[in-house]
Amino acid sequence: MKNQATPQPEQDFNRRDFLRGSSLATIMAMLGGVELRAQAPDAKEEEKEVGATVKCGVIGLGARGREIVSTLGRLKQAEISAVCDKYPAFMKRGANLAPKAKALEDYRKILDDKEITSVLIATPTHQHKDIVKEALQAGKHVYCEAPLAHTMEDARAIAQAARAATKQIFQAGLQMRSDPQRHFLLPFIRSGALGNIAMARAQWHKKQSWRTPSPNPERERELNWRLRGETSTGIMGEIGIHQLDMASLFLNARPISVTGFGSVIHWNDGREVPDTVQTIIEYPGGVRLIFHATLANSFDSDYEIYYGSDAAVMLRENKAWMFKEVDSPLLGWEVYARKDTFYKETGIALVANATKLLAQGDKPVEEAPFTNTPLYYALEAFLTNSNEMTTGVQDFKDSFNINDTKALEKYLSELQMQPYATWQDGYGATVVGIKANEAVIKGQKITFQNDWFELG
Amino acid sequence: MRFQKWAIATALFAAVAVFAADTVRFESRPGSKVKVDGTSTVHDWTVESQIVKGTMEVPADFTSNPAAAAKNTKVEVTIPVRSLKSGKTAMNNIMWEAMKMKDHPNIEYKLLELTPKSGGAQGSSAQFDAKGTLTVAGVTRTNTMPVTIEQVGDGKAKATGTTTVKMTDFGIKPPAPTVGLGFIKTGDDVKIAFEWRAEKAAGVVPAGPTDLKVQ
Numbered sequence: 164m165k166n167q168a169t170p171q172p173e174q175d176f177n178r179r180d181f182l183r184g185s186s187l188a189t190i191m192a193m194l195g196g197v198e199l200r201a202q203a204p205d206a207k208e209e210e211k212e213v214g215a216t217v218k219c220g221v222i223g224l225g226a227r228g229r230e231i232v233s234t235l236g237r238l239k240q241a242e243i244s245a246v247c248d249k250y251p252a253f254m255k256r257g258a259n260l261a262p263k264a265k266a267l268e269d270y271r272k273i274l275d276d277k278e279i280t281s282v283l284i285a286t287p288t289h290q291h292k293d294i295v296k297e298a299l300q301a302g303k304h305v306y307c308e309a310p311l312a313h314t315m316e317d318a319r320a321i322a323q324a325a326r327a328a329t330k331q332i333f334q335a336g337l338q339m340r341s342d343p344q345r346h347f348l349l350p351f352i353r354s355g356a357l358g359n360i361a362m363a364r365a366q367w368h369k370k371q372s373w374r375t376p377s378p379n380p381e382r383e384r385e386l387n388w389r390l391r392g393e394t395s396t397g398i399m400g401e402i403g404i405h406q407l408d409m410a411s412l413f414l415n416a417r418p419i420s421v422t423g424f425g426s427v428i429h430w431n432d433g434r435e436v437p438d439t440v441q442t443i444i445e446y447p448g449g450v451r452l453i454f455h456a457t458l459a460n461s462f463d464s465d466y467e468i469y470y471g472s473d474a475a476v477m478l479r480e481n482k483a484w485m486f487k488e489v490d491s492p493l494l495g496w497e498v499y500a501r502k503d504t505f506y507k508e509t510g511i512a513l514v515a516n517a518t519k520l521l522a523q524g525d526k527p528v529e530e531a532p533f534t535n536t537p538l539y540y541a542l543e544a545f546l547t548n549s550n551e552m553t554t555g556v557q558d559f560k561d562s563f564n565i566n567d568t569k570a571l572e573k574y575l576s577e578l579q580m581q582p583y584a585t586w587q588d589g590y591g592a593t594v595v596g597i598k599a600n601e602a603v604i605k606g607q608k609i610t611f612q613n614d615w616f617e618l619g
Numbered sequence: 620m621r622f623q624k625w626a627i628a629t630a631l632f633a634a635v636a637v638f639a640a641d642t643v644r645f646e647s648r649p650g651s652k653v654k655v656d657g658t659s660t661v662h663d664w665t666v667e668s669q670i671v672k673g674t675m676e677v678p679a680d681f682t683s684n685p686a687a688a689a690k691n692t693k694v695e696v697t698i699p700v701r702s703l704k705s706g707k708t709a710m711n712n713i714m715w716e717a718m719k720m721k722d723h724p725n726i727e728y729k730l731l732e733l734t735p736k737s738g739g740a741q742g743s744s745a746q747f748d749a750k751g752t753l754t755v756a757g758v759t760r761t762n763t764m765p766v767t768i769e770q771v772g773d774g775k776a777k778a779t780g781t782t783t784v785k786m787t788d789f790g791i792k793p794p795a796p797t798v799g800l801g802f803i804k805t806g807d808d809v810k811i812a813f814e815w816r817a818e819k820a821a822g823v824v825p826a827g828p829t830d831l832k833v834q
Binding site for chain 2: 547554555558559561562563567570571573574577579581
C-alpha cells in the first residue's frame with residue numbers, strides 16, 4: 164500500500180457506500196475488536212535517500228547469521244565487507260549470500276580492518292563475550308544477538324564493555340525493540356486503552372528439533388550447543404527472551420519472579436534442554452505473564468495477548484488486534500476500523516493508517532504498512548545509528564576538543580537515534596532469560612534480586 | 620648563519636606580536652547552537668545543529684572600543700550540513716538533499732565587515748551589524764545581520780545573531796515532499812538564529828616576543 168499524492172480516490176465514496184460501511188462497522192464494533200495499525204511511512208520515507216553506506220562484517224554464519232547477511236543485503240545502507248565463520252560449510256553458505264564480501268575464518272581480521280565500522284555477532288551465545296569485548300576494543304559498533312550471554316558473568320562483562328564504549332553503538336539483538344508496529348502499540352497500551360491490565364499470555368510453538376546433524380562427532384557437539392546445558396539458555400533464553408522483553412516493555416516493569424516447568428517430551432535424543440516449557444512471570448501489581456513454548460507442536464505459532472478490563476490486545480507478527488469488552492468506553496475511531504475474525508471473536512485491526520480515510524470506508528487495506536521483519540528494522544536502526552554515531556563523533560572532533568569528554572558525551576547522548584535495544588535493555592533481558600531458564604531446569608520459583616541487574 | 624636565522628625569526632615574530640598583542644583568538648566550544656526555522660503549508664519546522672566550528676579573532680578591548688573591533692575582527696565559521704537535524708529522519712533526508720549535501724557538505728560563513736551600533740556597547744557586550752558571506756549549497760551570498768558579541772566569564776565569548784534568508788537565493792528549491800494525502804510546500808523564507816560559544820585559544824596567539832621559543 165502506497166500513499167500517493169492524489170487524494171481523490173480515497174475521497175471517492177458515495178453516500179450509500181459510506182452508510183453501508185459505517186453501519187456494518189458499527190455492528191462489528193459491537194461484536195468485537197479493532198485492528199491497530201501503525202502509521203504508514205510516507206512514500207518519501209520508504210524510498211529514502213541513503214546518506215552514507217556502512218561497511219559491516221558479520222561474525223557467525225549459522226542460520227541466524229545467514230538471516231542477518233541476507234537481511235543486510237536488502238538494506239541500501241549496508242555494505243557487507245566481510246563474513247566470517249570458522250566452520251567452512253557455514254562460511255561458504257554465508258559467502259554465497261554476500262558475493263562481494265570477503266569470506267574469513269578468523270574474526271580478528273574483521274576487527275583489524277579499519278574500513279569496517281560495524282560488526283554483527285551471531286555466533287553461539289557462549290562465544291559472544293570475547294568477540295564483543297574485542298570488537299568494542301577495536302572501536303567497532305556492535306550488534307550482538309540475544310541473549311547476550313549464557314551466564315550472568317559473561318552478560319555482565321559484555322554490558323560493562325558496552326557501557327564503557329561511549330563513542331560506539333552497542334545494540335542487543337532484541338529486534339522487536341526496533342519494530343515500528345510495536346512502537347505504535349506501546350503508547351496505546353501504556354496509556355490505559357486496555358483498562359486495568361489483568362494478565363498477559365505469550366506463546367511460541369514450532370515443531371523443530373533444534374538439532375543440526377553432522378557426520379563428525381566433534382562438529383556435531385559444537386553445532387548443537389543449544390542442546391547442552393552448559394552452553395545453552397534453553398527455549399527461555401534463546402527464544403522466550405524476546406517475548407518476555409516485550410512484556411516488560413509494554414507493562415513498563417521489570418519482572419519480580421519467574422516460576423518454570425520444562426520437560427523433554429518429543430525430542431528424546433539425549434538432549435539436556437527441555438523441548439517444552441511453561442513459565443509464569445510475575446510483574447508488580449499482581450500481573451502475571453503466562454508463557455509457554457514447545458518444539459513438539461506448531462499450532463497457532465507465536466503471539467502475545469494483553470488482557471485488560473476494557474479490552475484485550477493481540478500482537479501477532481506485524482499485526483495487532485483489539486477485542487473490546489461490551490461495557491468498555493467507546494474510543495470512536497474503532498467504529499470505522501477494519502475487522503478480522505479469529506475463532507469465534509471479531510478483532511478490530513489495530514493498524515493505524517497514515518490516512519485515516521483509507522482505514523475507514525469500504526476500501527480494505529490489504530497489507531499492514533510495515534511488512535518487513537522486525538530484524539530488518541533492527542538492522543536498519545543499527546546501520547543508521549552507527550552512521551549517526553560515527554559522523555557525530557567526527558563532527559565533534561573536527562570542531563571541538565575531542566578530549567572534552569563531558570561535552571562529547573552530552574552531545575552524543577542528544578543525537579537522535581532510531582529505536583533500538585541498548586546494552587541496558589540487552590543486559591536486563593538476558594538476566595531474565597538466564598534466570599527463567601534456570602527456573603525451568605530446576606522446576607522452581609526464582610525471585611529476581613535487584614543486584615542481578617546492576618553492573619557495579 | 621646562526622645569526623641570520625635568529626634575525627629572521629625575531630623579525631617575523633615581532634611582526635606577529637604587533638598584531639597579536641591586542642588580538643584575542645577564540646575557538647568554538649561545545650554548547651554552540653544553530654537553529655533554522657521555516658514554515659510550510661502544514662506546520663512550521665525547525666532544524667538544529669550543535670556543531671559550529673570556527674574561530675574569531677577580535678581586539679581584546681572590543682567591548683570598550685567597538686570602533687577598533689570593527690576593523691580588526693576576523694570570523695570564520697563552518698557548520699556541517701549533516702549535523703543539521705529535525706526530529707524526523709524523513710525530513711532530514713529531504714532537507715539534506717535540497718541542500719545538495721553530497722556536493723556541498725558544509726555551510727560556511729566569513730565575516731567581511733563589522734559596523735558598531737551606536738550605543739551598542741554595554742558592559743561586557745557589544746552590538747554590531749555584521750556583513751559577511753554565507754555559503755549554502757555551494758552558492759555564496761552577502762548577508763548583513765545584527766550580531767551581539769559578549770564576554771562571558773574569563774576568556775569566554777558568546778556571539779548571537781539572527782537573520783532571515785531565502786532558500787531560492789542559494790539555488791535551493793523549497794522542498795515540496797508528498798506526504799500523506801497531499802503536497803506539503805515549504806516556505807521560501809527561513810530564519811537562522813545562532814548562539815556561538817567560543818573560548819580563548821590556549822597558546823595560539825603569542826602574548827609577546829618574550830614568550831617565543833626560538834631554537
